[in-house]
Amino acid sequence: MKLSQFNFKLEQDQIAKYPSYVRDDCKMMVLHRKTGEIEHKMFDDLLSYFKPHDLFVFNDTKVFPARLYGNKEKTGATIEVFLLRELNRELRLWDVLVDPARKIRIGNKLYFGEDNSIVAEVIDNTTSRGRTLRFLYDGDHEEFKRSLYALGEAPIPRFVGRGSEPEDMEAFQCIFAKYEGAVTAPTAGMHFSKVTLKRMEIMDIEKAFITLHCGLGNFRQTDVEDLTKHKMESEQMMVSAECCATVNRAVDNGQQILAVGTTVQRALEVCVGPDGHIKEYEGWTNKFIFPPYDFGVATSMLVNFHLPYSVMLMLTAAFGGYDFTMEAYEQALKNDYKFGPFGDALLILD
Numbered sequence: 001m002k003l004s005q006f007n008f009k010l011e012q013d014q015i016a017k018y019p020s021y022v023r024d025d026c027k028m029m030v031l032h033r034k035t036g037e038i039e040h041k042m043f044d045d046l047l048s049y050f051k052p053h054d055l056f057v058f059n060d061t062k063v064f065p066a067r068l069y070g071n072k073e074k075t076g077a078t079i080e081v082f083l084l085r086e087l088n089r090e091l092r093l094w095d096v097l098v099d100p101a102r103k104i105r106i107g108n109k110l111y112f113g114e115d116n117s118i119v120a121e122v123i124d125n126t127t128s129r130g131r132t133l134r135f136l137y138d139g140d141h142e143e144f145k146r147s148l149y150a151l152g153e154a155p156i157p158r159f160v161g162r163g164s165e166p167e168d169m170e171a172f173q174c175i176f177a178k179y180e181g182a183v184t185a186p187t188a189g190m191h192f193s194k195v196t197l198k199r200m201e202i203m204d205i206e207k208a209f210i211t212l213h214c215g216l217g218n219f220r221q222t223d224v225e226d227l228t229k230h231k232m233e234s235e236q237m238m239v240s241a242e243c244c245a246t247v248n249r250a251v252d253n254g255q256q257i258l259a260v261g262t263t264v265q266r267a268l269e270v271c272v273g274p275d276g277h278i279k280e281y282e283g284w285t286n287k288f289i290f291p292p293y294d295f296g297v298a299t300s301m302l303v304n305f306h307l308p309y310s311v312m313l314m315l316t317a318a319f320g321g322y323d324f325t326m327e328a329y330e331q332a333l334k335n336d337y338k339f340g341p342f343g344d345a346l347l348i349l350d
Contacts, residue, residue, distance in 0.1 A: 001291050003225045007308045016342035017162050019171050023193040027344040052204035055250040056258045059186040060209040062177035065152030070110040092135040101129040112151050155183050181213035187304045187341040188261035208246040212237040212263045232286040239271050239281040248277045259298035262312045272296040290314040291322045301348045305339040320348045
């Protein structure tokens with residue numbers, strides 16, 4: 001497969017700027033892989049495709065306020081700092097992206113907050129925009145994190161076409177988010193409301209949770225035509241013994257297993273064995289899935305409509321079949337489906 005095969009024309013007004021007022025109030029296209037049928041439904045219809053003891057697998061990562069703005073020493077120039085991950089708790093070291101990067105060199109200091117209450121020193125260059133910052137802060141770690149996050153905002157992707165708003169820290173988050181570490185939300189999970197989860201409980205549809213801290217690589221466009229040469233950024237993930245037991249029981253019983261989002265799909269494929277069972281995992285992954293690919297665990301997948309050239313579109317096409325998926329995207333464009341993290345849903349079934 002080539003990068004150019006994942007291009008399509010998407011206008012800005014086809015990207016959802018805001019989530020639905022009610023989380024599960026959105027359109028849902030349904031693809032049936034075996035028959036080639038395409039249905040146009042609402043997300044409220046999701047559970048009608050599943051039976052008692054079928055399993056939904058969610059990603060319970062939690063987004064933190066990763067984007068903040070500081071001022072460069074002496075010049076006072078405004079610098080955007082995007083927090084990626086904490087490297088060392090005791091030394092207050094963080095891996096970040098800075099913009100504009102050309103102005104930020106090793107040894108520079110950045111000041112944050114109206115009273116410059118937090119100061120950071122650049123101690124290393126990691127990529128063209130990447131830097132390692134050491135925050136200079138007196139106080140314990142929890143106090144430091146609270147102060148730092150108080151200065152940040154929700155990391156809404158720029159392509160959405162608007163700035164971050166205070167409500168976004170709740171809106172750009174799954175209601176079951178638990179373990180902090182993501183710089184972007186696992187967006188398919190954002191459709192689930194308390195009402196939908198309660199309906200699942202009443203229907204005896206089971207739940208399992210993996211944790212994969214979504215990185216910016218999910219929203220970056222691929223820039224190599226030969227997809228075998230694309231390198232995904234590593235993301236931290238954890239799959240517990242409890243999750244394995246639940247998933248493996250569903251496999252053995254022949255139940256439907258729904259991967260809620262591309263991050264869940266990738267995590268399952270990282271830890272699945274040849275017998276279709278998954279094993280406990282704690283570490284990092286840069287697994288990149290594109291067509292053709294044989295999936296070992298999930299029998300169905302729920303995703304959003306993703307942007308051209310995105311790795312999430314490529315994984316969707318690997319699961320749905322390239323031609324069928326791109327046909328679905330053509331219909332989505334013609335039928336006013338909304339794209340992006342706040343957009344509509346796509347359910348792929350056998």
